[in-house]
Amino acid sequence: MALLRSWVESANGADCPFPLNNLPYGVFSTTGTAPRCGAAIGDMIVDLAACEALGLLDAGGTFSQPQLNGFMALGRAEWDRVRARLTELLAENSGTQLPLVPMAKAQMHLPIRVTGFTDFYASKNHAFNVGVLFRGPENALPPQWTHMPIGYNGRASSVVVSGTPIRRPMGQIRGEAGPDWAPCRRLDLELELGAIVGADSTMGERVSVEKAEAMIFGYVLLNDWSARDIQAWEYQPLGPFQAKALGTTIGAWVVTQAALEPFRSPGAERVNPLLPYLQEARPGFYDLQVGWTMNGQVMGRTNYNVMYYSSAQQLAHHSSSGCPLRVGDLLGSGTISGPTRDATGALLEMTEGGKTPVMVNGAPRTFIEDGDEIDLFAHARGDGYCIGFGPCTGKILPAKP
Amino acid sequence: MALLRSWVESANGADCPFPLNNLPYGVFSTTGTAPRCGAAIGDMIVDLAACEALGLLDAGGTFSQPQLNGFMALGRAEWDRVRARLTELLAENSGTQLPLVPMAKAQMHLPIRVTGFTDFYASKNHAFNVGVLFRGPENALPPQWTHMPIGYNGRASSVVVSGTPIRRPMGQIRGEAGPDWAPCRRLDLELELGAIVGADSTMGERVSVEKAEAMIFGYVLLNDWSARDIQAWEYQPLGPFQAKALGTTIGAWVVTQAALEPFRSPGAERVNPLLPYLQEARPGFYDLQVGWTMNGQVMGRTNYNVMYYSSAQQLAHHSSSGCPLRVGDLLGSGTISGPTRDATGALLEMTEGGKTPVMVNGAPRTFIEDGDEIDLFAHARGDGYCIGFGPCTGKILPAKP
Incomplete structure (x- = not known):
């Protein structure tokens, strides 16, 4: 598989850990805001809760929770659908803007409630x-x-x-x-x-x-x-x-x-x-x-x-x-x-x-x-x-x- | 310590497991109702969620939850206060009526969410x-x-x-x-x-x-x-x-x-x-x-x-x-x-x-x-x-x- 290019330029380097092919999930906050779900792309975090609020994505509101358990519980078909949608939104020629937060300004939290x-x-x-x-x-x-x-x-x-x-x-x-x-x-x-x-x-x-x-x-x-x-x-x-x-x-x-x-x-x-x-x-x-x-x-x-x-x-x-x-x-x-x-x-x-x-x-x-x-x-x-x-x-x- | 007598008559027998001295907590439901917290007295269950709703008891609303975790998290001073209040309400001459459910009609649930x-x-x-x-x-x-x-x-x-x-x-x-x-x-x-x-x-x-x-x-x-x-x-x-x-x-x-x-x-x-x-x-x-x-x-x-x-x-x-x-x-x-x-x-x-x-x-x-x-x-x-x-x-x- 080859690199999937993104309009987030920092994601396109051969050594970047978070290219569009990756899209890992995590939970982050910034000063004065509550922990919520995000995805890593280049040196940025896509604010998935904000994406849901803007109607760009639909994960049943689970991305505003402070851990991934709610999203995971939606099931594999939803994991696949949301990943495909995110890949589309972040692709080089998508023509979309997404709410991004620089990783350097984010505090990361435990991504899951460990059962x-x-x-x-x-x-x-x-x-x-x-x-x-x-x-x-x-x-x-x-x-x-x-x-x-x-x-x-x-x-x-x-x-x-x-x-x-x-x-x-x-x-x-x-x-x-x-x-x-x-x-x-x-x-x-x-x-x-x-x-x-x-x-x-x-x-x-x-x-x-x-x-x-x-x-x-x-x-x-x-x-x-x-x-x-x-x-x-x-x-x-x-x-x-x-x-x-x-x-x-x-x-x-x-x-x-x-x-x-x-x-x-x-x-x-x-x-x-x-x-x-x-x-x-x-x-x-x-x-x-x-x-x-x-x-x-x-x-x-x-x-x-x-x-x-x-x-x-x-x-x-x-x-x-x-x-x-x-x-x-x-x-x-x-x-x-x-x-x-x-x-x-x-x-x-x-x-x-x-x-x-x-x-x-x-x-x-x-x-x-x-x-x-x-x-x-x-x-x-x-x-x-x-x-x-x-x-x-x-x-x-x-x-x- | 001697038997504490209750107006719930079945609680006063010498072999009853649930006299007023005991008052164990559990989670129960009856047909068509949601699981909620209760206390055992004789062959009855005190519906603690109903007691809170009636203003007879105050546990911050935790008794309407389907496990005891919320009540427990209130802390030992609240455990003691609620126990004292329940003991008073159920005592022989309290002159109070409490919402009771016969144990025989109740279904019991896991009392705690096991962390x-x-x-x-x-x-x-x-x-x-x-x-x-x-x-x-x-x-x-x-x-x-x-x-x-x-x-x-x-x-x-x-x-x-x-x-x-x-x-x-x-x-x-x-x-x-x-x-x-x-x-x-x-x-x-x-x-x-x-x-x-x-x-x-x-x-x-x-x-x-x-x-x-x-x-x-x-x-x-x-x-x-x-x-x-x-x-x-x-x-x-x-x-x-x-x-x-x-x-x-x-x-x-x-x-x-x-x-x-x-x-x-x-x-x-x-x-x-x-x-x-x-x-x-x-x-x-x-x-x-x-x-x-x-x-x-x-x-x-x-x-x-x-x-x-x-x-x-x-x-x-x-x-x-x-x-x-x-x-x-x-x-x-x-x-x-x-x-x-x-x-x-x-x-x-x-x-x-x-x-x-x-x-x-x-x-x-x-x-x-x-x-x-x-x-x-x-x-x-x-x-x-x-x-x-x-x-x-x-x-x-x-x-x-």
Whole structure:
């Protein structure tokens, strides 16, 4: 697919993350105005609430809400219709003017009301690397790992938008004689993609992989901040809890499935056939360069297509017991790690559990220190254009003892 | 404390679960009317929305909402004021008439919009018994168990009100060569008390045990249905997921902390001192008889005061990383099991992992079969009165292959 040119000139550069081909949705406000829905184009935001008020677009008034849940609940046919209309209105020769706000003057908000947050574990490299560190090489990959997308429920209330500072947590950490109560000493990031569920399913009914894919509205970058020392002490037998509740940062821009469609890609090679309820008729991954920086330095870089389970497979598994999915559910892909150290999406892996420091701006580092800023990035490259996700950043504040 | 007599005669019997001393809140509707808030008194429901409309009570209009979240968000001072006013209006010589609806004509709804569901693991007997079955006697009690209330995030969307049928889940179950896809063969209940959080906390701020207690609005009975065979295959290393997502049943009536205050009790004896952030100034448990029936036969019976961690301690720990709590969060106590088999709150323990059947209405049984109905009960005994919770019941429908 080639670049779609827009009358918003800044959207036409080959490296602009937000060309007309992208049109991600978000929630923004400007000084003295209420949060409402917008779409990114070049370095501007289309004020979708104002477009509705002017009669240029119709989304049932949902764009004046302070999150995308109302719009998502309208259903896929409306997502497609509104996207087509916006593409028409923003095209080079549309002859229309739209209410635009410069990104530089906007404050971004959490794009969705997070109904539920589920985090998966779908990179085989990551699962193996972390398994070795937590349980040794013999028990590294759990026996069910190649048969199901392992996941756990996270905490929806601690999901925040890119730019929100994250406080280093206090917690129980294994000590000489029982646990210490101390600030986390092994604070880490997790580079993930988050799938946003845009439709409800019915309790007691399973969702097929095909239907699951149709329920996914779009994707955001997601950093699942992790306190590794708190995790090591608390996580057996019921899974991570406070180690993952200090905060989860998501990007402000929701890139739609439609924008990613040209980049569809197979994922990692299968070790064994999947049970029928998890089989996909077509590849459910995307050729998407992803990575992360620490204080501006690129640290890890890989591709989303290293993953073993797609978001649609994760959603199908999530519903396999009859568990209902809801508009606004957020499904974390799991840490995206490639096979080499410089392709890993967490410091735990990159530093081999803190044993092998990495150089950051000339100094050796293992885990995240106070004041450090972590940012994630993702982009897909088309013919003369780029689909970007915008920043997913967070700076660490010192613990409050 | 003695019975408070009401002009609603059915509330004055010594065995009535809903005397004036209790006044639990719920959400109900009658044919052709919208769900709204009510309070139980004897065999009647006070229509609190109608009371507000008549000017008899003031709760800012929140009682006409279809869940208690709006009322809870008003804060503890309002909870106390409204309770005092209701007690006055319903007292024997109040001389007032209130709009009442017979319970027999009402349909009960989920009393709260469940913002988050967290399940704990706070009975030492249960943790040990289940630990032996899943991991053997040497690794039964995890090393951190006596230092922290272990918990995990459950799935809020599958919480349903008492009386909702529960469908037996399909799932992956360990087989000879890889997993089978089959209906759950080891379906179980878990007898729990659920604490309902009635106030928000701030992200990045810890909540003390004392403040945590003040944030708890009340308690419901809670049955955390569990698919033990799905659980055994899936739960390592990230905890239970689909095994616990088929449904969680809660009672329709929220018994307030105020009603339980006269029954405050110490819990289980401490094995070691707790870290300061978990220490309670006064006992946070209640002398509350709890138990469960299967198809009408009493199976297990124990007391909530066998527990090791109170709901306030669980909430404090939940916030220890800075995780914000929200109005409408539901905290499951964990299975309440006493020291003997007939005091256990799950079939897994009662049948020793299915090896020792129990007799139910004359026939040997291990796990739950299709058509079985499980009900939970709880009551505290005062001087000539009883604080009951109402039913917490669910009937199992066959799996949909």
